[in-house]
Amino acid sequence: MRPAAETAAIRQLAALTRHGDLSAYAHQIQRLGGCERPVRMEGHRLDVHAATGEIVREIADRDLPAGQLLIRCNNRRATRCASCAEIYRKDTFHLVTAGLSGGKGIGPAVAQHPRVFVTFTAPSFGPVHNRPGGGRCRCGRLHPGDDPALGTPLDPDRYDYRAAVLWNAHAGVLWGRFTTYLRQHLASRAGLSRSALRHCLKVSYAKVAEYQRRGAVHFHAVIRLDGPEGAEDAPPAWATTELLTDAIRSAACLAEAPGPVLDGHGYAFRFGDQLDIRPIRSADFAGTSELSSRAVAAYIAKYATKGAETAGTLDRPIRNPITDLIGSGVTDHARRMILTCWHLGALPELEDLRLRKWAHMLGFRGHFSTKSRAYSVTLGALRQERADHNEALTRARAAEAGHPLPDPETVLVLSHWRFAGTGLTTAETWLAASRPSTPKAEGEPTR
Numbered sequence: 001m002r003p004a005a006e007t008a009a010i011r012q013l014a015a016l017t018r019h020g021d022l023s024a025y026a027h028q029i030q031r032l033g034g035c036e037r038p039v040r041m042e043g044h045r046l047d048v049h050a051a052t053g054e055i056v057r058e059i060a061d062r063d064l065p066a067g068q069l070l071i072r073c074n075n076r077r078a079t080r081c082a083s084c085a086e087i088y089r090k091d092t093f094h095l096v097t098a099g100l101s102g103g104k105g106i107g108p109a110v111a112q113h114p115r116v117f118v119t120f121t122a123p124s125f126g127p128v129h130n131r132p133g134g135g136r137c138r139c140g141r142l143h144p145g146d147d148p149a150l151g152t153p154l155d156p157d158r159y160d161y162r163a164a165v166l167w168n169a170h171a172g173v174l175w176g177r178f179t180t181y182l183r184q185h186l187a188s189r190a191g192l193s194r195s196a197l198r199h200c201l202k203v204s205y206a207k208v209a210e211y212q213r214r215g216a217v218h219f220h221a222v223i224r225l226d227g228p229e230g231a232e233d234a235p236p237a238w239a240t241t242e243l244l245t246d247a248i249r250s251a252a253c254l255a256e257a258p259g260p261v262l263d264g265h266g267y268a269f270r271f272g273d274q275l276d277i278r279p280i281r282s283a284d285f286a287g288t289s290e291l292s293s294r295a296v297a298a299y300i301a302k303y304a305t306k307g308a309e310t311a312g313t314l315d316r317p318i319r320n321p322i323t324d325l326i327g328s329g330v331t332d333h334a335r336r337m338i339l340t341c342w343h344l345g346a347l348p349e350l351e352d353l354r355l356r357k358w359a360h361m362l363g364f365r366g367h368f369s370t371k372s373r374a375y376s377v378t379l380g381a382l383r384q385e386r387a388d389h390n391e392a393l394t395r396a397r398a399a400e401a402g403h404p405l406p407d408p409e410t411v412l413v414l415s416h417w418r419f420a421g422t423g424l425t426t427a428e429t430w431l432a433a434s435r436p437s438t439p440k441a442e443g444e445p446t447r
Contacts, residue, residue, distance in 0.1 A: 025065035029424070029431040032072055034083035036432075038424065041069040043417035047406050056406045066428065068420055076368070078305045079315045085305040091382045092369055093301035096206050096222060099231065099376035100280065100293035106376050110231045114241040115224040115280045117296050118248060120178075121272035122167055122216035126159035128152060151213025151311070152333045161340040163267065164216055165363040166259055169353045170269045171209070171217045172366030174257040178271070179203065181251035182223075189243055200236050202226040206371040210303045215311040215337050215362045218272075220300055222280070222375075223248065230374030241279045248277055260349055304369045313338060314360045321359065337362045 032038050047057040061068050078085040094104060100115065102108035129137050129149045136142050143150055153159035187197040207221035225244055227233025252271050259267030278291050312331030318324045321342045325335055338359045345355035358365040371378075398405045424432060 021065060026431045028065045028070065029428050032070055032083075032432065033087075034432065035072040036081045036083060036424070037073045037075065037422050038070040039073055039422055040066075040420040041071060041417040042420040043069070043415065045413065045415040045417075048412045048414060049406075050410055050412050056411060069417060073422065076305055077315055088379075089301045089305045091379050092208075092304040093297050094382060095371065095376055095379060096297035096300050097293060099204065099206055099224065099371070100222065100297060104377040104382070106231050109234065110224075110226075111293065113224050113226055113231075113235060114239060114244050115222060116241060116244055116248065117278045117280055117291055117299075118219075118221045118223055119274075119276040120175075120219040120221070120252060121274040122164075122171070122212065122218055123270060123272040125161070125164040125167070125214075125216070127154045128159075128214050129154060148312075148331065151215070152331070153214075156333070156336065161336055162262070162344065164214075165337055165340045165344060165355065166267055166353075167269050168215075168217050168361070168363035169355060169358070169365060170257045170259055171219070171364060174255060174269055174271065175207070175219060175366075177257055178251055178255040179205070181255045182247055185247040185250045186225075186239075186243070189247060190238060199228055201239055202228055202230055202233075202235075202374055204231065204372045204375040206300065206369070206375050208300045208303045208369045209364065209366065210306070211311040211362070211364075213311060215313070215334060217362075217364045220303065222296060222300070224375070226374060231376065245277050245279070249275065262347075262349075300369075306368075311362065313362060316360060317357065318342075318359045334362065 042061045044058065044060040046055055048054070049056050059069075073081050073084055074088075075081045075084050076088040078089075098104040098106045099110065101111050127138055128151055129139055129141075129143060129147075131137060131143050131145070131150065139154055183194060183197060183203055186201065186203070187194045190197065190201070192200070202225075203223065204226050205221050205223045207219050209217050209219055212218055223244065224231075225235045225239045227235050252275050255270065257269045259269055261267070280291050280293060280296055311334055313334040314324070314328060314330060318338065321339055325338065330338070341355040341359035341363050344350050345353070345357075345359065353363070354365060355363055395405050
């Protein structure tokens with residue numbers, strides 16, 4: 001026997017076939033581009049002629065095939081919505097690429113600016129199972145690459161879970177301290193004051209956070225030197241890749257974020273000893289051993305759609321650590337970090353860290369991908385460009401069908417929509433599955 005939901009879906013589709021417009025219903029679902037958890041809205045929209053007050057178009061939820069307005073969720077997490085996350089990944093790829101090779105309003109001369117790819121790691125909170133050089137772990141075993149034990153403590157009872165959680169909570173502040181130190185060290189090496197440095201040099205960057213298997217956040221960043229006006233302005237001749245590398249190394253060693261005092265122990269957080277700095281020399285896939293702009297952009301974009309779930313935890317906030325973790329598949333190591341967040345989150349002196357809200361993120365509360373203002377185009381600009389392109393296509397198709405849309409220059413839009421839920425019905429899921437492919441993000445190259 002078919003499940004009740006499946007039977008109801010078949011009846012719904014059959015009724016639409018007999019009495020409704022199944023093609024219009026399918027078109028509304030397929031316009032979501034494969035979004036798995038669309039936002040459902042109820043309400044209406046009126047397009048009113050600004051001069052005459054005439055209603056030139058009305059859209060109401062009752063007139064839509066699905067009975068509601070469906071909007072893409074735009075979730076960046078691949079575990080929540082693969083389709084929307086893929087568009088986010090591609091947008092991030094273009095954002096990073098534009099700051100390395102030009103494009104999206106950035107001139108190609110930016111490829112000649114000094115730039116490096118840097119990985120900042122977390123300090124140690126206790127020995128964990130690993131594969132040093134692909135060899136034997138300290139536990140004596142040779143772990144395969146997919147061994148779930150990798151990244152977990154050799155001795156969980158002696159692992160400093162409190163410091164690990166607080167590190168994640170302070171990682172964003174530490175990055176801010178690092179950027180301040182970096183400018184100071186660049187000024188010192190140039191024989192300038194910081195105020196004088198601003199008149200001849202600008203530091204631009206794009207970074208993404210990644211969880212190591214042990215649940216500690218580390219950062220991958222592209223750091224670039226520009227002239228004072230940003231990407232379109234060449235830096236002075238003395239601002240070399242070697243100078244930038246040296247300044248990054250010194251700033252990363254000295255940057256420190258002060259933490260709380262708990263049980264008489266004062267915490268302070270620094271980056272780990274492993275600091276990888278690699279110059280970006282090539283602008284494309286030239287078949288050389290040099291690190292290419294596109295390779296860096298692809299690497300950073302890959303992590304833009306991931307979260308703490310890569311470390312064995314959940315991809316959603318936790319309301320109750322007891323009920324939410326039962327049967328969740330969370331690893332024992334991640335569970336202890338979550339419970340540590342929950343315990344520390346109850347302390348009044350740590351209220352500002354909001355550790356209970358971010359327990360599913362193992363304490364990290366920063367943005368996963370960030371950039372300096374002058375680095376390149378923004379994600380918002382890429383989304384607006386795509387929206388304008390889609391709007392132009394919609395208008396062209398409406399005109400071809402003999403139903404031209406109102407001129408936006410002479411029409412006022414009055415709308416009122418309210419949240420009505422998320423997700424697709426079983427019937428809508430079937431219609432979405434009939435879609436041949438997910439549309440590319442704006443400008444994604446064909447390979």
